[in-house]
Amino acid sequence: MKHVAAAALAICATQLMAQEVVKIGHVGPVSGAIAHLGKDNENAAVLAVEELNAKGIKIGGKAVKFELLAEDDAGDPKQGTAAAQKLVDSKVNGVVGHLNSGTSIPASKIYSDAGIPQISPSATNPKFTRNGYKTTFRVVADDVHLGGTLGRYAVKDLKGKAIAVIDDRTAYGQGVAEEFEKAVKAAGGKLVGHEFTNDKASDFMAILTTLKAKKPDVVFFGGMDAVAGPMMRQMKSLGINAKFMGGDGICTGELAKLAGDAMADGQVVCAEAGGVEGQQKKGMEEFYAKYKKRFNLDVQVYAPYVYDAVNVMVDAMVRAKSSDPAKYLPELAKTSGYKGVTGTIAFDAKGDIKNGALTLYTYKGGKRDAIAVVR
Numbered sequence: 602m603k604h605v606a607a608a609a610l611a612i613c614a615t616q617l618m619a620q621e622v623v624k625i626g627h628v629g630p631v632s633g634a635i636a637h638l639g640k641d642n643e644n645a646a647v648l649a650v651e652e653l654n655a656k657g658i659k660i661g662g663k664a665v666k667f668e669l670l671a672e673d674d675a676g677d678p679k680q681g682t683a684a685a686q687k688l689v690d691s692k693v694n695g696v697v698g699h700l701n702s703g704t705s706i707p708a709s710k711i712y713s714d715a716g717i718p719q720i721s722p723s724a725t726n727p728k729f730t731r732n733g734y735k736t737t738f739r740v741v742a743d744d745v746h747l748g749g750t751l752g753r754y755a756v757k758d759l760k761g762k763a764i765a766v767i768d769d770r771t772a773y774g775q776g777v778a779e780e781f782e783k784a785v786k787a788a789g790g791k792l793v794g795h796e797f798t799n800d801k802a803s804d805f806m807a808i809l810t811t812l813k814a815k816k817p818d819v820v821f822f823g824g825m826d827a828v829a830g831p832m833m834r835q836m837k838s839l840g841i842n843a844k845f846m847g848g849d850g851i852c853t854g855e856l857a858k859l860a861g862d863a864m865a866d867g868q869v870v871c872a873e874a875g876g877v878e879g880q881q882k883k884g885m886e887e888f889y890a891k892y893k894k895r896f897n898l899d900v901q902v903y904a905p906y907v908y909d910a911v912n913v914m915v916d917a918m919v920r921a922k923s924s925d926p927a928k929y930l931p932e933l934a935k936t937s938g939y940k941g942v943t944g945t946i947a948f949d950a951k952g953d954i955k956n957g958a959l960t961l962y963t964y965k966g967g968k969r970d971a972i973a974v975v976r
Contacts, residue, residue: 620663620664620665620666621660621663621664621665621666621924622665622666622667622668623660623665623666623667623668623694623915623918623924624667624668624670624691624692624693624694625646625650625667625668625669625670625693625694625695625696625697625911625914625915626669626670626671626672626688626691626693626695626696626697626698627642627643627646627669627670627671627672627696627697627698627907628671628672628673628674628681628684628685628688628696628698628699628700628704628708629642629643629673629674629698629699629700630673630674630675630676630677630700630701630704631643631671631673631675632673632675633675633676633677634676634800634801634825634827634828635676635700635825635826635827637853637855637901638700638825638826638853638855638901638902638903639673639676639700641898641900641901641902641903641904642698642700642722642723642903642904642907643671643907644892644895644896644898644904645892645903645904645905645906645907645908645911646669646671646697646907646908646911647669647671648891648892648895648896648908649907649908649911649912650667650668650669650911651895653667653911653912653915654666654667658915658919659919660918660919660922660923660924661922661923662922665924667915670688670691670693672684672687672688674698674699674700674701674704674708676700676701676703676704676800677704678703678704678707680704681699681701681703681704681705681707681708682704682707682708682711684699684708685699685708685711685712686711688717689711689712689715689717693717694717694918694924694925694926695717695718695719695720695914695926696712696717696718696719696720697719697720697721697722697907697910697911697914698719698721698722699721699724700721700722700723700724700903701723701724701771701772701773702724702725702726702728702729702771702772702773702776703726703771703772703773705719705721705724705726705729706724706726706728706729706732706772709729709732709734709736709737710732710734712734712736712737713732713734713735713736713737716736716926716927716930717736717926718736718738718914718917718926718929718930718933719736719737719738720738720739720740720910720913720914721737721738721739721740721741721910722739722740722741722903722906722907722909722910723739723741723849723874723902723903723906724739724741724773725739725741725742725743725744725747725773725776725777725848725849725874726743726744726772726773726776726777727743727744727745727776728772728776729743730743730951730952730953731951734952735930735934735952736926736930737952738933738934738948738952738953739952739953739954740875740906740909740910740913740941740943740946740954741849741874741875741906741954741957742874742875742954742957742958742959743874743953743957744773744776744777744779744780744848745780746874746957746959747777747780747848747849747872747874747959748776748777748778748779748780748781748782748783748784748823748848749780749781749783749784750784750872750959750961750975751781751784751821751846751847751848751870751871751872751961752780752781752782752783752784752785752787752788752790753784753787753788754846754870754961755781755785755790755819755821755844755846755870756784756785756788756789756790757788759818759819759844759870761785761790761791761818761819761844762791762818763791763793763815763816763817763818763819764785764790764791764792764793764817764818764819764820764821765792765793765794765795765796765812765815765817765819765820765821765843766778766781766782766792766794766795766796766820766821766822766823767795767796767797767798767805767808767812767820767821767822767823767824767832768795768797768798768822768823768824769797769798769799769800769802769822769823769824769825769828770797770798770799770800771799771800771824773823773824773825773848773850774800774822774823774824774825774850775823776823777823777847777848777850778795778821778822778823781821781823781846782795793812793815793816793817794811794812794815794817796808796811796812798824798828798832800824800825800827800828802828803828803831804835805831805832805835806835806839809832809835809836809839809841810839812841813839813840813841817841817843818843818844819843819844819846820836820841820843820844820845820846821846821847822845822846822847822851823847823848823850824847824850824851825850825851826850826851826853826855826856826859827859829845829847829850829851829856829859829860830855830856830858830859830860830861831859833845833859833860833863833864833869834860834861834863836863837862837863844868844869844870845864845868845869845870846869846870846871847869847871848871848872848874849871849872849873849874849902849903851869851871852871852872852873852902852962852969853901853902854899854900854901854902854969855901856869856871856964857964857967857968858967864964864967866963866964866965866966867963867964867965868963868964869962869963869964870961870962870963870972871961871962871963872959872960872961872962872975873902873959873960873962874957874959875905875906875943875944875957875958875959875960876943876944876958876959876960876971876974876975877942877943877944877958877974878974881944884940884941884942885905885942885943887942888900888904888905888908888942889905892904905941905942905943906943908941908942909939909941909942909943909946912941913933913936913939913941913946914933916936916939917929917930917932917933917936918932920932933948934948934952935948936948944958956976957976958974958975958976959974959975959976960972960973960974960975961973961974961975
């Protein structure tokens with residue numbers, strides 16, 4: 602019996618040795634003010650990897666085991682580049698991340714120099730894919746589309762007569778605010794002021810007092826929910842009863858908690874890069890349900906895009922019959938017609954998603970409520 606047991610152990614050991622390990626890196630801010638968004642992303646990467654391993658995926662006829670290497674960049678560009686270098690040194694086969702444009706852009710050069718594909722699930726600043734790096738991709742629409750759509754909506758649908766802008770000076774916040782302004786002007790809208798804060802601020806009374814004197818009926822904020830919530834509370838205390846607009850950084854499940862009773866039904870209009878309609882809604886709903894079952898948490902915003910990014914990357918490896926970045930990168934670039942939970946994914950020559958959709962939302966009873974899907 603001992604010989605049989607030894608033989609069985611030897612077979613298992615041989616099978617494990619034959620199983621190729623494919624390392625997928627993930628980077629997001631799992632500490633700091635937007636840690637809830639970073640953890641949302643990381644959880645989705647965990648879920649995708651668990652499912653891939655359960656399916657017994659083979660690449661080039663070889664059984665593979667996917668391993669997730671998760672790093673925290675705290676939303677800080679310097680920490681982001683350090684995390685990127687750590688993943689490169691760990692010889693990852695690909696990276697999903699980063700969450701913020703401000704960390705994704707500097708990290709993209711490090712991945713490019715190493716020849717490692719990077720897919721961001723949420724970096725929307727146009728500069729991210731405009732450096733000519735062949736390794737850089739994203740699965741969401743950029744700020745030109747996002748900020749532009751919101752700017753037109755502010756003028757044409759909300760009938761804004763006096764529109765004010767605040768941005769947090771980050772790559773994301775400033776980028777989306779600039780595109781919003783351009784669209785407002787192009788639509789014939791009137792801008793009454795542009796104020797600045799930062800992504801660590803909590804006191805906005807000075808800039809809000811300045812804007813109050815200009816009687817805005819729409820206030821657009823380029824930044825994240827951790828700043829937007831307290832800002833809305835201070836707007837209410839000053840008696841500023843304007844519509845509050847923003848991009849996907851504020852369009853989260855957490856915003857209602859952060860804003861508290863300062864958020865009236867229908868007051869907020871935000872846009873999330875992505876969106877599904879018709880039959881595709883079923884796939885998204887199923888993802889939300891299994892995410893909730895696995896983590897006992899509701900999806901914040903970007904998790905479905907992380908999930909799709911991991912699966913798109915692995916799909917390219919399967920098509921290339923190799924997890925070697927140099928070999929599967931051309932297949933990743935050729936991705937077209939991939940059916941993800943966030944919609945159909947295809948990349949253009951820059952690495953941007955083609956025909957990226959946007960979903961406009963408001964909040965009712967503290968819950969997000971979709972207004973429309975825009976392409």
